[in-house]
Amino acid sequence: MTSQIATLLAVLLFPGGLFALVLGLALKGADRRVAARLQGRVGPPLIQPFFDLIKLGFKRTMVPTEASETVFLAAPLVGSVAMLISAALIPIAGVYAPDTELGNLLVLLYLLAVPGICLMLAGSASGSPYGAIGFSREMALMLAYEGPIVLIVAAVGMRTGMAEGHWVTFSLTEIVRYQQVHGWFLFDPIMWPAVAAFAFFYPANLGIVPFDIPEAETEVLEGPLLEYSGPALGLFKVMSALKAVVVLGLGIALFLPLPFTGPLAFVGWLVEIVVLMLVGVTALRVSAGRMRIDQAFVFFLKWPLLLAIASVAAVALAAGGAS
Amino acid sequence: MNFLTLFARNLWHGPYTDVFPFGPATTPEHLRARITFDPKQCEGCRLCEKVCPAGAIRFTRTPGGMTFDCWHATCVFCGTCEFYCPTKAVKQSNDWHLAHEQGEKYAQVEHGLIPNQICVECGAKALDTSPAVSHIKPPLSETEVSELRARCPKCRNKYLRSRKTS
Amino acid sequence: MTADPQLSKVSTIPVGPLHVALEEPMYFRIDVDGEDVTGVDINAGHVHRGVEYLTMKRTMTQNVVLTERICSLCSNSHPETFVMAAEVIAGITIPDRAAYLRVVAAEVKRVASHLFNVAILAHLTGYEMLFMHVMQVREVAQDLKETVFGNRMDLAAMCIGGVRYNLDAEMTAYMLGALDKLEPEVQSIIKTYKTNGSILRRTRGVGVIAKDEAIAVGCVGPVARAAGIDYDVRVVAPYAAYDKLRVPVPVMKDGDVWSRAMVRLYEVAHSIQILRECLKDMPGGAINLGERPDIPAGRAVAKCEAPRGELIYYLKTNGEEIPERVKWRVPSFMNWDALHFMFKGAKIADIAIIVNSIDPCVSCTER
Amino acid sequence: MTFINKLKDFAVKSPWLYRINGGSCNGCDVELATTACIPRYDVERLGCQYCGSPRHADIVLITGPLTRRVLDAARRVYDEIPDPKVTVAVGVCPISGGIFRESYAVCAPIDQYFPVDVNVPGCPPRPQAIIEGVAKAIAIWRQRL
Numbered sequence A: 001m002t003s004q005i006a007t008l009l010a011v012l013l014f015p016g017g018l019f020a021l022v023l024g025l026a027l028k029g030a031d032r033r034v035a036a037r038l039q040g041r042v043g044p045p046l047i048q049p050f051f052d053l054i055k056l057g058f059k060r061t062m063v064p065t066e067a068s069e070t071v072f073l074a075a076p077l078v079g080s081v082a083m084l085i086s087a088a089l090i091p092i093a094g095v096y097a098p099d100t101e102l103g104n105l106l107v108l109l110y111l112l113a114v115p116g117i118c119l120m121l122a123g124s125a126s127g128s129p130y131g132a133i134g135f136s137r138e139m140a141l142m143l144a145y146e147g148p149i150v151l152i153v154a155a156v157g158m159r160t161g162m163a164e165g166h167w168v169t170f171s172l173t174e175i176v177r178y179q180q181v182h183g184w185f186l187f188d189p190i191m192w193p194a195v196a197a198f199a200f201f202y203p204a205n206l207g208i209v210p211f212d213i214p215e216a217e218t219e220v221l222e223g224p225l226l227e228y229s230g231p232a233l234g235l236f237k238v239m240s241a242l243k244a245v246v247v248l249g250l251g252i253a254l255f256l257p258l259p260f261t262g263p264l265a266f267v268g269w270l271v272e273i274v275v276l277m278l279v280g281v282t283a284l285r286v287s288a289g290r291m292r293i294d295q296a297f298v299f300f301l302k303w304p305l306l307l308a309i310a311s312v313a314a315v316a317l318a319a320g321g322a323s
Numbered sequence B: 001m002n003f004l005t006l007f008a009r010n011l012w013h014g015p016y017t018d019v020f021p022f023g024p025a026t027t028p029e030h031l032r033a034r035i036t037f038d039p040k041q042c043e044g045c046r047l048c049e050k051v052c053p054a055g056a057i058r059f060t061r062t063p064g065g066m067t068f069d070c071w072h073a074t075c076v077f078c079g080t081c082e083f084y085c086p087t088k089a090v091k092q093s094n095d096w097h098l099a100h101e102q103g104e105k106y107a108q109v110e111h112g113l114i115p116n117q118i119c120v121e122c123g124a125k126a127l128d129t130s131p132a133v134s135h136i137k138p139p140l141s142e143t144e145v146s147e148l149r150a151r152c153p154k155c156r157n158k159y160l161r162s163r164k165t166s
Numbered sequence C: 001m002t003a004d005p006q007l008s009k010v011s012t013i014p015v016g017p018l019h020v021a022l023e024e025p026m027y028f029r030i031d032v033d034g035e036d037v038t039g040v041d042i043n044a045g046h047v048h049r050g051v052e053y054l055t056m057k058r059t060m061t062q063n064v065v066l067t068e069r070i071c072s073l074c075s076n077s078h079p080e081t082f083v084m085a086a087e088v089i090a091g092i093t094i095p096d097r098a099a100y101l102r103v104v105a106a107e108v109k110r111v112a113s114h115l116f117n118v119a120i121l122a123h124l125t126g127y128e129m130l131f132m133h134v135m136q137v138r139e140v141a142q143d144l145k146e147t148v149f150g151n152r153m154d155l156a157a158m159c160i161g162g163v164r165y166n167l168d169a170e171m172t173a174y175m176l177g178a179l180d181k182l183e184p185e186v187q188s189i190i191k192t193y194k195t196n197g198s199i200l201r202r203t204r205g206v207g208v209i210a211k212d213e214a215i216a217v218g219c220v221g222p223v224a225r226a227a228g229i230d231y232d233v234r235v236v237a238p239y240a241a242y243d244k245l246r247v248p249v250p251v252m253k254d255g256d257v258w259s260r261a262m263v264r265l266y267e268v269a270h271s272i273q274i275l276r277e278c279l280k281d282m283p284g285g286a287i288n289l290g291e292r293p294d295i296p297a298g299r300a301v302a303k304c305e306a307p308r309g310e311l312i313y314y315l316k317t318n319g320e321e322i323p324e325r326v327k328w329r330v331p332s333f334m335n336w337d338a339l340h341f342m343f344k345g346a347k348i349a350d351i352a353i354i355v356n357s358i359d360p361c362v363s364c365t366e367r
Numbered sequence D: 001m002t003f004i005n006k007l008k009d010f011a012v013k014s015p016w017l018y019r020i021n022g023g024s025c026n027g028c029d030v031e032l033a034t035t036a037c038i039p040r041y042d043v044e045r046l047g048c049q050y051c052g053s054p055r056h057a058d059i060v061l062i063t064g065p066l067t068r069r070v071l072d073a074a075r076r077v078y079d080e081i082p083d084p085k086v087t088v089a090v091g092v093c094p095i096s097g098g099i100f101r102e103s104y105a106v107c108a109p110i111d112q113y114f115p116v117d118v119n120v121p122g123c124p125p126r127p128q129a130i131i132e133g134v135a136k137a138i139a140i141w142r143q144r145l
Helices: A002-012 A017-038 A048-058 A069-087 A105-125 A129-164 A172-182 A189-206 A230-255 A262-286 A293-322 B003-013 B047-051 B080-084 B102-107 B142-149 B153-165 C051-055 C060-068 C077-090 C096-124 C128-148 C169-195 C197-203 C211-217 C221-226 C257-281 C331-336 C338-342 C348-357 C362-366 D002-011 D027-037 D068-080 D092-096 D127-144
Strands: B035-037 B057-062 B065-071 B090-092 B109-118 B125-127 C011-015 C027-033 C036-043 C298-306 C309-317 C325-329 D016-021 D059-063 D086-090 D118-120
Touching (some): A002 A069, A017 A048, A017 A230, A017 A262, A048 A230, A048 D002, A105 A129, A105 A230, A129 A172, A129 A230, A129 A293, A189 A230, A230 A262, B035 B065, B035 B109, B047 B057, B080 B090, B080 C060, B102 D118, B142 B153, C027 C348, C036 C348, C051 C060, C051 C325, C060 C077, C077 C096, C077 C309, C077 C325, C096 C169, C096 C197, C096 C348, C096 D027, C128 C169, C169 C197, C169 C257, C197 C348, C211 C338, C331 C338, C331 C362, D016 D068, D027 D086, D027 D127, D059 D092, D086 D092, D086 D127, D118 D127
Parallel strands (some): D016 D059, D059 D086
Antiparallel strands (some): B035 B090, B057 B065, B065 B109, B109 B125, C027 C036, C298 C309
16 A cells, blocks of 8 residues: 555656646756857746646646547646656666666666657647648657667666576666666667667757757647647646656666765756756757658668667677676 | 867857846947937927828827827837938937836827927918928028028018028 | 658658748658658649739839848849949949949848858858857958948948039948958958868758759759859949959859858858948949939840849839839849759758758848 | 636736838848847847747737738748737838838738738837837737736
8 A cells, every 4th residue: 555655746746747847847947047148048937837838727728620630639747747757767866766666677678669659649639731740740850769779778787687696687777777777878888879779869858959850840830740730738837847857867867866865866867867958958959950751760770779779789799708 | 160169259258138128238339229300490390290101200289289199008119200301300319128017008209399489570470390401592591590580471571582582 | 761661652741831940831742761851742832922013002112122122142232233223224324433332232231131141051060159150250241241230131322413422531441441350351261161070061062053054944043053053143244333344153063052151251251352342443423313303215234233133023014103114123033943953852851951951031032 | 707817917017029121121120139139139038039930929910011022921930829828010111111112012001911010110220119119019918918
């Protein structure tokens, strides 16, 4: 019973739920502010995403006549809930470790695919031709980036698992604990291909330039989001804010968890995620142009996939050499 | 320029943003915005009404004289009226604060009245317009201009003719 | 490449008339096979305001301003060509200083117009920082227009028989200062567009038109010059003071979106040089003929090089204040047909980029 | 009630803009793009953001004299904007028809078709004047929330 309450709290309050939502929105605000600075502007206040969200709450949600209403309204809800749960699966080194039953990388991977699927559903349910193009682009992009991430996760799992004496582990808690003892995978040359592949994965998953192709405003108006308004649009904003926390948190857990405990570890984790957001997302987003979907697809089949395969091979070879 | 240089430059320089609307905005001296009208200087030739491409300027005969109206909701701020006005009674100021709420839409007018006067010579009712004096030789003195102004168009002609002969 | 079997068959998507990527209302019906464009149907007329009809309701003086409002991006070329046609009919030679001042107004507009177009190109490729940087550089030109001419878009520089604005020593110094600020920035922008991967990836080999196709549809302006056609009205048939100035004409061979952007950027750099030369050689004297000249009955054709290409005016008068007929052929009208060639083999993502690359001025074309 | 009012005070800090081009000569549209996007004016300071879809918009800016051909499209798009919304007419053309007033192809003034709230005269208005108009529109929007 207590474990169920703990899980519920983890999903609703910390580190999922409210905490992740506030953090995600704050990250988005920081992203916009810093992007503006890099572009030579003042930019919006840090808490602008909160204002946006409150504003959307006061607006009406309009359902297009051609849309299938249930799917149209359910898509953002399902996406947000999936992200809420996955935020509870991300360990914060030295502060929070998810329930071993829950804290499984494979579950997380499935949950991470949900927002993409929701966007696809939203696009096709809205009945607009741009939504349909958004659907096909999102699908293509997902096909392109889902392969590498599975391999990356496998490589990390194998590296940890083999060192711990079994074949492979999918427990994030174990991966974090291993790194706390043996140092970051970021500094482990064998893991570098995996790190590089992950660096290609997260912009695509977060849908930022150069991979914001499904939502490209100047090409397909905002694609799947075109027909959304009011609270439903707000839910999509919530989903994307949570996703930023989940994906960046996953990156931290996989490659650079801090070896501290207590408040210091928590503050350290916050610093890590903010730095990742500003350097990895904001700077990238403003300094590049968008790719075309065919270019992105070929690009993903080439580099991240190769790197991911290389990382699995490297881990396997290293383990073979050691034994 | 590569993006890192641009990053560095933007961060080093700070935002390029103007303070407006939280502070004053820069306004060039020659900005063409709100039309102003000075009835004292108007010659009453109605050339501005004729050249105005948008039909924003209207002169109307009223019992009290002749009114000038420039509708800022129609004016295209081209400055043609100012350019052709022989006495520079119509001028374009650089006041660009023209945004208004819909309720005030029909109040966006520059209004002026060229009043009637009684001719000092013949007693006829005529407009108190500024006399066109630029091409007269020798140039009129100030007292002559004010004397000329106090007359109706007919008596003005008479006045000028008598001046030439003297 | 198609991911969804539903979309693998040809479907039609409407672009516009109100589309965020299009500055103006324009309506395309695009047949797509997945992401590939298979057919384009351009549906025009959304910006038709009946300007040709209005020119026959207004006097010659009023028409100078009316033609300026046909389009704000080439707002100087329209009245310039119109007054040139009127001056041909009336047999007026404008003062030397007026001729130079006309060149100044035209080149300032060209700088702003071209920079706007290349900035939008960066915007359409999603490269926001470059877009903002170019727009910020363009602000120098905008400030120059506002300070010297009094408006950021419509200069109101032309009148029949000369120009309406004058440059004193202070203004000249200000303009030279602005040009000094502009020039290094433009050079660095040229370098960026030449080397930046994001731009090159989306623009090289996209929207290609070959030289013979460009000749066949009669392309003009930067579109023609990017396809290897060396044609510039300023050189071929000099007007105003262009016969006394050195006008370099940049020509490129590839005929793709990138070449068109580069031609525009080089022209910006050349325009700055022309402006400097103008300000240096500016003769003294009158700026216009004073009164409003009478235009006798007659017919005339005049042409000039607008930022988008060759602009031709036909004017017929009957001795009255109101012209009998005014007709103009705008550069975008000629470049419009080139879109059919450029869309061949394009992707959905390229549509906006290709349309923007001819710098379409719908409001000129549809009046 | 005060809590709701407080929330509304926060909500007005996020006015999203959408522009409808009613057949304008580009002048106002270019100035809108300038106002919206470039560092010098940076409306994002006010929380404004240009959106690609009418469904996301709060403040709609209409330019151009509203040609007959574009009228239906403009009305359709206008109806897609969820309430509460505020309409701003930018430039003299939508306010009165400006220089195109007498043309057969022009439906201006647009207040016959749309409930206009704020007018920003100018041909085209300077970006600062547009920002001033948007600020007025935000004040009206607060009352409507």
